Amino acid sequence: MNNSLDRLFGGLIASLKSEIIPRLEDEFARGQAYAAVDLLNNLRPRLDWAVGPLAEQIAAQRAAAARIGEIGRALPQAPPPLSAELEAKSAQVTGEALRQTRDALDEHLCRVLDWLGGKPQGGAEIEAVLQQYMKEQVRREVNLAAKPLFGEIAGNTGTEKKT
């Protein structure tokens, strides 16, 4: 796929909103479609192409380039060499590995909060560091959250509820 992810998300959202939802007659289905729009809005700033397949491809490219270099050394006219910059690039990390690191660091900070619960001497400065981290992190996350579509999503629930 060669479209940019942002354009693909934009197209999906636009098509759902302008082409599909207006033609849906079932209220529950419309609620689900609006929820899909909402999820796409929320995924859009968070997603990138999967790291795994790219890393696999890069490893294969590196192996091929290394083998070409080995073979080339014995040739009278060597093939173009791999640049030093490309050769020095470190291995890519996967998105899942990043999430695991994030979770482990959050767990560590939670343990520090547990420790602060015991009112240790001199804990105030550490508490201030944590407060600052939490304040900034919640704002980073809110900035990623799309404006909710609760009204549109729940539009189906008002007229049908019975008991």
Added chain:
Amino acid sequence: MTAPGASLGGTVEMLDENCVRERLAQVLRRETGAEVVIGALKRFPVGYSWLTYGFQAGWQGRQQELILRLGPPNGLFAPYDAAPQFITLQALRGSGMPLPQVYWHGDGAADFGAPWFICEKVAGRAPVMWGENFSDATRAALGAQLVDALAALHRFDWRGTPIAALDAGVTTANAARRQVDAWEHSLHRWQRRRQPMVEAVLAWLKAHCPEAPRVTVVHGDYRIGNFLYEDDRITAILDWELAHLGDPHEDLGWMCQRTFRPGTPLICTLVPREELYARYERLTGIAVQPRLVHFWEGFGLFKFYAIDVGAECCFEDGRHNDLRLPSMAAQGPRLLLQLEKAMAEMP
């Protein structure tokens, strides 16, 4: 067709109208002692929790519109119990609240494979909190009745009724802490990772649990959307699955949530806060303490957050494919931001 005696354990079967009708006929035959004819079923696509079916039943020359509610094993708050709701609704008859009459219930798997109860179908529709164009007269009438019904609930003398046994041990001193602990327990059951901000909120709630002025029946989800109305009259207060004994300020704090009044200062889009407090105080004799309402509003935000985590878990486990669940969960950070403000502004 389900074999007689077989369980309706899966949600697929619970959504199969033929299976449900067949089981309904068996249950009603047993409960009424008569041959029963079940009409067409209508499933109401509401909520994330209990399944709701409307149907007509006829026996011994009598025709009645009824509602079947099923607590499916894949529901947001599963596993469910039908008895607490049933017992609460039964005990509250005569309290002055508009309620559906409940008839039968069961918590075993034998009948529907899940907890269930059957109640009358009350006329009316549930208002939505977004874009409901009430006239001023309707708004005022519904707002007043919403307060009146809450006051009737909080005036209800539950001691000596079966409700007392449902939540034994609640006192004015421990009512708040029991709720915080219960929702913390649910959060821990659902969450996949600990987050510092959430831990900080829990520590704040525990440090600020107030003493309740008295112990009353608390609805637990009292708000616009959870009642039926017809013309200018509230015909039934619904959704009692979170009912418990506790601090009456809890219901006030919940109904005052900003979520239930989008774009308006009117509580539940119906009534100004001052009018709510004044009318409620006059009807209950309970002096509303703004500090307590503030605490319970903060608690309500935490409850919303925990429910979001539950929705995330329900979807992740594959128990539901309802896209509203992860969509709802995506708003968790906004709740944490509101909680940060609530903690900073505690009177």
